[in-house]
Amino acid sequence: MMHFENRGNKATRLGFGEGVLEAARRDSRVVGIGADITGSVSMDLFAKAFPERFFSLGIAEQNCMGVATGLALSGKVPVFSTYGVFAALRTTDQIRISVCYNNVHVVIGGAHAGISVGPDGATHQALEDIAIMRVLPNMTVLSPCDATQTIIAVQRAIGNMKGPVYIRFGREPVPEFTHEHQEFQIGKGQQLKDGNDISILATGHMVWEALQAAYQLQQEGIHARVINIHTIKPIDEEIILQAAHETKAIITVEEHQIMGGFGSAVAEVIVKNHPVPMDFVGINDSFGESGKPDELMKLYGLTRETIMTKTQSLFYKKETFI
Amino acid sequence: MTVYMNELKQIARNIRIDIIKSIAEAGSGHTGGSLGLTDIFTALYFKILHHKPSEPQWDDRDRLILSIGHVAPVLYATLAHAGYFPVQELQTLRKLGSRLQGHPGRDHGLPGIELSAGSLGQGLSVAVGMALTAKMDKKNWRVYSIHGDGEMQEGSIWEAAMSAAHYKLDNLIAIIDRNGVQIDGKTKDVMDMDPLQDKWESFGWRVLNCNGHDFEEIQQAFTQAQATQSKPTVIIARTIMGKGVRQIEGDYHWHGKAPSKEEADNFIQEILKAS
Numbered sequence: 001m002m003h004f005e006n007r008g009n010k011a012t013r014l015g016f017g018e019g020v021l022e023a024a025r026r027d028s029r030v031v032g033i034g035a036d037i038t039g040s041v042s043m044d045l046f047a048k049a050f051p052e053r054f055f056s057l058g059i060a061e062q063n064c065m066g067v068a069t070g071l072a073l074s075g076k077v078p079v080f081s082t083y084g085v086f087a088a089l090r091t092t093d094q095i096r097i098s099v100c101y102n103n104v105h106v107v108i109g110g111a112h113a114g115i116s117v118g119p120d121g122a123t124h125q126a127l128e129d130i131a132i133m134r135v136l137p138n139m140t141v142l143s144p145c146d147a148t149q150t151i152i153a154v155q156r157a158i159g160n161m162k163g164p165v166y167i168r169f170g171r172e173p174v175p176e177f178t179h180e181h182q183e184f185q186i187g188k189g190q191q192l193k194d195g196n197d198i199s200i201l202a203t204g205h206m207v208w209e210a211l212q213a214a215y216q217l218q219q220e221g222i223h224a225r226v227i228n229i230h231t232i233k234p235i236d237e238e239i240i241l242q243a244a245h246e247t248k249a250i251i252t253v254e255e256h257q258i259m260g261g262f263g264s265a266v267a268e269v270i271v272k273n274h275p276v277p278m279d280f281v282g283i284n285d286s287f288g289e290s291g292k293p294d295e296l297m298k299l300y301g302l303t304r305e306t307i308m309t310k311t312q313s314l315f316y317k318k319e320t321f322i
Numbered sequence: 323m324t325v326y327m328n329e330l331k332q333i334a335r336n337i338r339i340d341i342i343k344s345i346a347e348a349g350s351g352h353t354g355g356s357l358g359l360t361d362i363f364t365a366l367y368f369k370i371l372h373h374k375p376s377e378p379q380w381d382d383r384d385r386l387i388l389s390i391g392h393v394a395p396v397l398y399a400t401l402a403h404a405g406y407f408p409v410q411e412l413q414t415l416r417k418l419g420s421r422l423q424g425h426p427g428r429d430h431g432l433p434g435i436e437l438s439a440g441s442l443g444q445g446l447s448v449a450v451g452m453a454l455t456a457k458m459d460k461k462n463w464r465v466y467s468i469h470g471d472g473e474m475q476e477g478s479i480w481e482a483a484m485s486a487a488h489y490k491l492d493n494l495i496a497i498i499d500r501n502g503v504q505i506d507g508k509t510k511d512v513m514d515m516d517p518l519q520d521k522w523e524s525f526g527w528r529v530l531n532c533n534g535h536d537f538e539e540i541q542q543a544f545t546q547a548q549a550t551q552s553k554p555t556v557i558i559a560r561t562i563m564g565k566g567v568r569q570i571e572g573d574y575h576w577h578g579k580a581p582s583k584e585e586a587d588n589f590i591q592e593i594l595k596a597s
């Protein structure tokens with residue numbers, strides 16, 4: 001199995017912007033909507049290249065979502081991106097009724113996701129968006145792990161899908177480690193490291209941390225499998241159940257509330273089909289706060305150290321479950 | 323299809339009867355607003371809109387967005403009378419497996435439904451999106467959106483209003499069902515929205531007023547709205563909730579109430595006698 005290395009840090013939001021631009025070059029139906037933070041969410045690349053296809057609608061997210069629906073119903077492929085806290089939470093009713101009930105192909109970018117937004121503090125740290133987006137019928141939820149994967153994911157979301165898509169990405173530069181010619185299929189997880197002692201299932205920026213934790217555990221004699229779940233809905237039941245059968249213990253890792261989020265989605269698959277002991281790394285039912293991204297990740301336990309500790313303890317505990 | 327003004331009254335009468343029948347059969351539904359909007363829907367589908375009932379997805383059709391999904395019965399009855407589907411199907415309203423959902427749902431396959439809607443305040447934004455498409459693609463079709471006066475209390479309406487004026491969407495015509503009532507009572511008591519005309523004008527819209535039960539006035543308002551350039555138009559249509567059935571006219575208790583079978587018979591008799 002290939003060993004992943006960091007080729008250099010790059011923000012996933014840049015990947016989003018580059019992916020939208022590339023998709024827009026290929027398909028003239030692609031249109032963009034901005035809610036005042038166009039540059040911040042990297043939609044400026046598109047807006048500059050295609051000004052006649054970009055609509056600035058101001059700080060009015062509810063309207064943005066409805067306008068996107070109208071554009072989609074009349075044949076366009078709208079991309080609307082803003083901070084995840086606004087994209088997913090401010091407009092939940094518009095997403096539920098206008099976008100999802102009408103089942104229109106609107107691509108929603110949830111930018112600045114997670115606690116790593118940093119000093120802006122709790123108001124701007126989207127930690128509930130996965131839970132809320134994945135519960136909506138017809139919605140696809142994507143959470144790519146690095147900028148390269150985000151470029152691919154957003155192009156697939158725009159070019160290969162029919163219904164609504166929510167794609168989550170972050171603000172801070174993070175390690176680039178996946179290959180630009182990687183096998184990427186919406187709805188299919190990626191096994192990044194083999195191992196049969198325990199499985200670590202991670203999503204988004206935490207995939208890199210999960211890999212680092214697994215590499216270190218390997219030296220301590222625990223062979224952890226690492227799986228990148230970039231599509232939270234529809235989730236890849238097959239790869240999850242295979243991990244449950246073969247490794248008999250599962251840890252999930254996400255930069256999001258544990259309750260209702262990615263880990264819950266995995267648990268739903270596990271408890272129904274093949275119960276095995278699980279543990280969860282994520283935010284434990286609290287708001288974030290101001291601080292530097294790395295300080296916050298440490299304070300809230302979103303680090304490779306936490307992953308290692310939980311993995312070790314679940315690995316030793318799993319024997320008692322069997 | 324050329325329909326003369328004097329025929330519109332007869333069509334509206336038949337639509338009102340089918341609204342009452344279908345809601346009574348369903349046992350629930352929004353009688354008051356549906357009857358109050360019947361004349362406007364009749365004018366739209368038989369006089370104003372460019373549409374093809376035999377080809378509901380015709381690319382160049384005008385789009386009718388019903389933002390207030392709760393008056394679905396008037397939309398359904400009008401679509402049926404216009405030829406989109408058999409009138410008998412109106413009797414399936416709100417029943418299990420019906421294409422006629424309590425609030426319009428596109429995924430149930432009823433021809434002529436442009437938008438699934440029912441959460442107030444969303445339709446105008448969708449109408450703006452469609453109007454932007456028509457402008458971008460240099461198409462001549464228009465977007466008509468129907469709103470309640472109580473719906474003006476939703477903040478998102480004003481977000482959408484701002485954006486329509488900003489993009490000079492003269493291909494968008496909004497109609498407000500100004501019946502002065504909502505579920506809790508009179509709009510001026512629940513949350514006063516006056517001066518409504520000034521609000522829309524200050525948001526950059528052309529505002530027209532009409533009697534929503536006078537076909538000459540309705541037609542005139544739409545003709546003026548269609549001629550408007552570089553700004554969207556809103557038609558504030560004065561209507562009477564429950565119009566056509568004297569004993570419920572203007573009574574907000576009939577916003578979301580269904581007549582019993584016996585009441586329905588009486589209502590229908592009254593409508594027949596009046597014409």
Ligand SMILES: [Mg+2]
Pocket residue numbers: 470471472499500501502503504
């Ligand atoms: Mg009203």
